[in-house]
Amino acid sequence: MHILDLLVSGLTLGSIYALVALGFHLVFKMTGIIDFAQGDKVVIGGLLGLTLVQQGLSTVMVVLLLVVVAGLLLGIAYDAIVILPTQRNGALAAMAATVGMTLVLAHGHHLVWGPDPKPFPPVFEGGIELGPLRVSYQSMVIWAVVVAVGVGLALLMGRSRTGRGMVAAATDPLAATAVGINVSRMRALSFALAFGLAALAGVLVAPITLAGGSIGTALTIKGFTGAVLGGLNSTKGVVLGALLLGVVESQLAAVLPNGNVDPVVFIALVIILLLMPNGLFGLRRQRLA
Amino acid sequence: MPDKAFAVRAGRHLAPTLIAAVILIGFVFTDPGPSGLALGVNIAVAAIASVGLTLAIGGAGQFSLGQAGFMAIGGYGTAYLMLAHEVQFLWALLAAVLLALVIGALVGYIALRLHGNYLAMATLAVSSGIYALLVLPGELGGANGYAPIPFPEIFGHKFIDPVDQYLLVAVTLILVLLVSNWLLASRGGKELAAIRDDEVAARAVGVNITARKVQIFALSAVIGAVAGGVNGPLQTAIDPSLYSPAVSIQMFVMVILGGLGNIYGAVLGAALVTWLIAAVPGNGSWALTILGMVVIAFMALLPDGLSGLPKLARSLLGRLRGRTTEGSITGGSK
């Protein structure tokens, strides 16, 4: 494949990782917890989208919107049922609970949708030709979504009252409470966004990877790798890190026998954690924005 | 979570191991039939691996989500040497276990520098990486699996009969329990307890923290490899799905349900999880979904796992008698 084609597919892959990585970032920033079920939320989003499509909903935007709303609500429930009650027993208890949640999501969806991955009709058909390079509308939409989400989050955090409240609640929950910020609402918002963005990623990626199946854990590790590559503490960092990971992974896949990049990426994660735990863009002490 | 939740309760007395041995051996006399014995093998194998994992989690507070990776090294290593090089079972097992020792020590060094969440993610990545390598087409058969592995043979005795096969695994489990028990009561085990209590003070009295932590992690990997290596030849065919990251997560769940550091709890957890997956219809989907919920409920209500039940019972009894109970059920605060 041409190197530019690989760049296109790499950026698309990286964009999906970015949506997963943003979820890691939001939850970690707010609670200090790393959510092992992050990748499994993506699968749930894809399957929810599939059900809507099968119900006859054909307007793409409506499907996306409904899935995001469902994700936001699931995120709030997730915090209330899984994280809050376990975090009282320590961060490690909450971490173990998210591991339990991977089982619930990864096997629970088999009960509803069946164990096999299912084809998902392309959300956006066609593409544009730029000389020898072909960019599908699907890819372009995914890129646009990531740019919009990234800019939107940056604006939300930086400008709005809610965003400042989130930053404050994440930095010092007690002090935030003291100045009248509703910390539990800010938490709920973080978890809602983390689930909502993952669900959105699920619908966007399902036409490429199929809906369902057991890719949750791999997505968790890859999304996390992207996040720590850029710097788990920085919004900009996790997006750029995830994009970089997607691009590198696509290029590597073209070079490696069988295209099996997974072992390389997984070992890379260990090395990144050891050698540059602050990531490429997280060297300075960063705020949420 | 308080350190005590992760404390390995080293039994000075061997009564629990004795009881476990009686139950494990006694199972044969209940006329379990081939399917019962096969389940017994699966339970005992899972129990061996999760006892090993318990040593890392409870012994050194190292949250590993990678035990299936070490089982894979044991399983594939033993099988490969037996099938491709016609090595005797015990020697093949020994070689595979030594490989796991080396890799375990390496990951153990990594584990020194990563804590909690990060270590869990890193070990999950290692386990996923080993799985991804095994899926590759090649000499080990890729996703199609590796077969036919000869039955294990020890001193001329071939383990073909299901009862023999079950006994092989059961006796291995009993040996692993004895060794773990002895180890936790030994000087090294006590030093690990000191590290859990207060790492700085342990350093100050001269405990070699690096050595102790790497040792226990490597031992945990070795026991995982023993589980995989004993089981592989009994199955005559193995494939990567036996050692997927999902299996690593199941191992973690067994240890959590058993109480994060109690080796007998880990055996109970392994039995419960393995039995539920086999017994509940739905190819494990129902069982694992429910188990996931149980884990969350445990972490919310009973972070000490099954081994916290006596404490819970005591506290409830105390409440019934109208006394104020000391501390919370969990004994944990943030």
Place this chain on the structure above:
Amino acid sequence: MRTPGTAEARGVTQRFGGLTAVSDVSFSVGAGEIHGIIGPNGAGKTTLLNILSGLQRPTQGSVVIGGDDVTRWPSHKLVAKARLVRTFQTVRLFSSMSVHENLMIAARIVAGPAEARTRVDGALDRLALTALAAEPATALSYGLQRRVELARVMVADPAVVLLDEPAAGLNPQERRELADTLHAMRDSGVTVVLVEHHMDLVHAVCQHCTVLDFGKVISRGTPDEVTRDPAVLEAYLGGKHHRASEVDAVIPEDLEGMSTA
């Protein structure tokens, strides 16, 4: 059969980011001597002790124990080979263990099982803790916990002992007992470096003192000499500096987060 150690700091400097907690500190303690390190809060005493005991690597300078440059030794080697042990400002006992087990952990580092048991029994006896041997260590009163920590030091059969404010939280009677214990230690040839606030204890046991302020040595001499030194009075009483606890806040009192590698 012990060779009593000498303890020496040579130009020890420790910086945390922009802050210099210990600056070019040198002193030497002869074998079998009790040497006091005194100074106001935040003077860098605990940091200095952390460096001497191998829990922290100095930015510059070196530590010499019994003639060996031990600056880069890991703490377990310091205990096993240089026979250097320490106590902490706030008592740090192993909370899941009995008094006996606390001592046994330390004794087994340097001795075989039988010898360790003898030493533990001896130390329990000397510090009148025998009756409490089976008690959970952290269930004891603070004063008794201090004594257990001291016993844990003794069982290591140390050549050099570093004590970080051992009198903190003790009543006058307990302080007198502590002074007796320190005298006994010195008489058996142990070298002691004592960080202390209570000047009565320093006067009672120390031959020499080094006075720190803002990480620098401002005076040295016998306890009488340094207490008469105007520079020392200035440091303790002078209000012209910002002697807030800023420094304390930055210096990691607690080394929990430090890498053990």
